[in-house]
Every structure is written in C-alpha cells, then in structure tokens.
Amino acid sequence: MTDRQHQPKIAILSESIAVIRMIIFPAFLIFFKGDNRWQMQLLIVIGMLSLSLIFGILNWWFFVYEITPHEISLTQGIFVKKRAHITFERVQTITRTQPIYFQPFEVFKVSIETSGKKDDKLEFKALLLPQIEAIEALRKQAQTKSSDHTTKLVSHKVDAQYQINNHDLCVYALTSLGSLGTVGVLFATLTTVNEFFPKWFQNDLDNWINNQTFEIYAALILAAVIIGFFGAFMRLYNRYFQFTIFRTGAHLNITRGLLTKQNMQLRISRIQAIHYEQSLLRRLVHLVSVNVLLASSVVDKDDQTKQTRIMPVVKENETTNVLQRFLPKYHFLRPQKAPTVSRSSIYQLRYIFVLDCLGIGIAFVLYRLIEYITNMNVPHELPILSLIVVVIFCYSLMATYVKMLDQAICFDADYLIIQTSLSFTKHTYFIPREKIQGFETAQSCFMVNKKAQHLTIILRDSDSTQHVTLRYLKQSEIHKIENWVTRVK
C-alpha cells in the first residue's frame, strides 16, 4: 500500500526528548558535582542538548516503516537493527497518545500491541492523524469476520457511548487513595534533590528542621498530605479528563486526557476478562471502577498499571446496565456466596494468624540482632513495638475476615464470575470460558478430612499471568468447576 517511509520530522523532537530522559540523571550529577564554573555548566547543557538532537535525528533516520493491506513492518536501530512485522489480524490494541508538546502539530505517538510478550509491539514516536486512521481502518478490516456481517457486528455508527461528567470525575479522584503515594514520591524527591544543594543550605535546613516544635512538625505533615492529596487529584483529573468510551460494532474506542491525550482501540473479543474494582472508600459510597484484562503488553505509563480502565467510576447499581451496552455478549451475573466448607473463615483467620506470628517473630529476631550489633537505643521501644504488632494483627485479620465474606462465584454456559478481595479492595472478574488458560488446586493434608481445597483460576493479563484464588471451597464444587472449564467449547 505504501513505500518504505520515515515518520514525520516532528518525531525528531520526541526521539530527542527520549534521549534527554535517558542522560538527564548523569548530566545532573556532572552539572552539580563537577566543576562549578558557569562556563563548564553551560558547556554541559549545550553538550547534552546537542547529543540528544544528534541521536534524535539518527534514530528518526534509521526508523523506516511500510504498510501493506495485511501487515505493518518496520526497521529501526542505529547500531543494532530491529525488524518487526505485525499482521493486522493479530493486533490486540492500537493506542495513540498525544503529549502536550505534540498538540500544535496534530501528531500522535502510536503503540501497536499484539498478544506476544514485552518486545512484541511497534512504537511510533510520531504519526499524522490520517496515517493512524489508515492503520486503524486496516486493523478493523482484517479483524472483521464474515460472521460479524450476519450478526450485525459490522457497523460504522456509534452503537453506545459514555462520557464521564465533571462530578463523577471529581468523585473518582477524591475517592482515590493515590495521595499517600504522592506524599511518598514528594518526600523521596525532596531527599534526592537535597543532596544537590550546597552544603551551607543543607546544614541550615537540617538545623531549622531539628529546632522546631511539635506543632510545626504537625503543620508540616498536614501540609505535605494536603499537597499530596491535591497532586493526586490533579494527576487523576488530568488522566481521565473527558474520558469517553464508545462502541462501533465489535470494537471499543476509549479516549481520555487533558494535557496528554490518549486514544485506544480494541476488538471486544480480544478482552480476556472484565474486572470490577472497589476500594474500601468506594465501597462506602457504592462506586465501582471497571477494567479490562487484555492480551497485549499495553501498560499505563503514568501509574505502571497493566489493566486498562474502561469506566473510571460508575454507580454500583448501574454497572450492569451501563456495561451491557458496550459489551453486549457478556453476562454480568451477580456471583453467589462461594460454596466454602463450614468454619472456612476460622481456618483462614488461623492461617493468617500463624503467618503473622511467623513474620513478626522473624522480624523481631532480626531487629534484636541489629540492635545488639549497632548498640542502638530506641526510646519508648516497648510501646512502639507493641503498637506496630497490634496494628499488623488487626489489619491483617480484619482484611482476611472481609476477604472470606467477599468470596463469591457463579457460572453459566459461557462465563465464570469470581469475586474476591485483597486489603479490603473487592475484585470481581467476569471471565469468558474460552479465556481461562488453566486452573490450580491446593490442599494441605489437614484439609483432606474437611474436603476443602483452594482454587486458582489462571488468566492472561497484559504480557503476564493473573491468578484469581478462592480459599476453602468444597471439593465437590471444585470438581463441577473443573468439568465446566475443561469441557471443550
């Protein structure tokens, strides 16, 4: 369809930024720790920019691609040549991302993923919109089956659409516990940056911090939490701004983002499972986030999550109605309480209690050893250690109790629905039977008489595996599930 061609020249900017990101840390070290004369520092900056520009141009020049009606192939690399071919039929997702510096030029970064592992994807640093649309059209054409025509899955009009409103987006951002992570990142950044400050400044700062009152410390911590919370809110608001999902025939299209805009296209049948996620906070306000597990190496670079969110937040009692419009083949049944053996909660609590004792025991021995070697003297040691132990026991035992209450399962002819929880966050998976890759059972010799087993369902998630486990199920019920899974469809 096309001859071998280069990306648009704006890709040089993106390539150069990638090189800058790679060398910024060593350059930063040399800048602050090396010769402090301004001429030298200017030279370092110019050198870094020139190097990134040269490598940006070279990377762009050696990146050539070709599109035929059936496949896309590219060659890249200055010293090590990489050649890749992907047939459109095998494409799992096409993701286009538009960072803020690309918006005036109407170009996008494009990632084309298959079901292969990590390296099995094509990444374009910059493509024009018509070029991307041509690729997307070829993917759709290649993945449209003759059966789709008869089942009316071929459509050019939008069959269902959902756009998040500002209120829901704010609720989603506010019910996210990401602020604590942001505080941690803020603290780590400040500690790292502190090392680059001049010695006198570091000393003054240390003195100031060491000579403050309790009220000032409390105010500082509160300020850090508020900044972290605000940062997390803005991060989520930016990521899911104008989040829109629409379905055309058998394909989903997801668009989102304020500063960095992202668009993803995928065929519904390539979804491995639908995943409802409900943190403790969202359970209290009856909200659910919906993700999909995909068989491609697509990763959300902002938070390194592998799963793709298709509904940031939706009311618990409306989830089925909303999702059914986008995933018409899926059966969103409500799972029934898992058929566990009697006293299963007690067995699980006892197991976690023993694990806690073991972990705390080992930690205590190590702590005493370090204390002995370093002659460390901790004030109020006993109350602090007791508090830590009580918190660990309470948290783990309460989370375990909730987990056992949350365990649920059901299946019909085509779908398995499993519900479990981890650290008070409830996870529900809707899994098509043909997407279950295998299953495991485990049973200690103490469980034999009780006829109880643990069941783990194995799923493909991104380029790795997702294990979903239910504990202390009745053996007879597990046999039913085993028969259902292995029955060839």
Add this chain to the structure above:
Amino acid sequence: MIPKHAQSLPKAAKKVWLMYDMIALLVLLAIGLITNIFLKFNGYNPLTIGVNVLFGFILLLIIGNAILIPYRYRFHKYLLQQEAISIYKGFFLRKSETIPLNRIQNVDTVQGPILKIYHLQNVSIVTAAHAFKIATINEDVAQYLRDQLITAARQAREVDTDD
C-alpha cells in the same frame, strides 16, 4: 486427590534429581571455599560468620531436597485426558494444575546432558498466559505426549472461537 490412573514418572527421574542436587552441592561447596579463601577463614569477622551461616542454610536446603526425592517422586504424577492435561504434586501440601487442551499454544521438549544419559526429556506446555512443565519423562513418552497434545490442541482449536 491423585486419580488412580495418573502416570508416574520413570524411576530414572530419581537418579536425575539426585544428580542435580549433587551438582548444586558441589557448586555451593566450591563457592563457599573460594569465598572463605577471600575472607581468609577469619572466624571472628562478622561477614565471614554471616556468609557461612547463609551457606549452611542453603546446604541444609539442598540436603533436605535430596532426602525428600523418594517422597517427591511418589506423589509426582501426570494425567493426559481427552480434554485436559493435569499434573499432581505433593502429599502434605497437595497441588494440582490443569490446562484444557484447547488453550495450548505450543509444546516444547528440552533435553540437557544429564537427561540425555538417561534418555529422558522435559516437556513444557505453553499457554497464552503461562508455561507448565512435566519434568523428566521418557523420550518416547515425551514424543508421544507432544504429538498427542498438538493433535488434541489442533482439533480443539478448530472448534474454538476466534482469537
């Protein structure tokens, strides 16, 4: 839990596992000796004590593993059925893993020098999500199993959905 008609591994598997443990033991002893030469066999140095405690712990693990070979062998079985393949392990902690045949992507056989001496092979069954290994089975059984699995997977795939 283990079905009566599940297949055991060949008896030579025990010898192979013992050889693996012996090799691991020799490598550990060699590393331990070299490390102690570097540390000048100084029994008062906390680093020497720490390193030797660690080596001792690993040594016990390897010896424990070797002692448990008859137990592992007795409860390590596999079963090829019409629609799935299963592997069973352990008595005190009983584990089983099953893969429906129509999820199999490919079947690999691997044979290292020790396995070659005893005419054994490892069969690795790969799905879209993970790999599952039947270790140390006879060459002819491995070949038979491989052909069976591929044939079964192909037949199953013909009636499978898209993707």
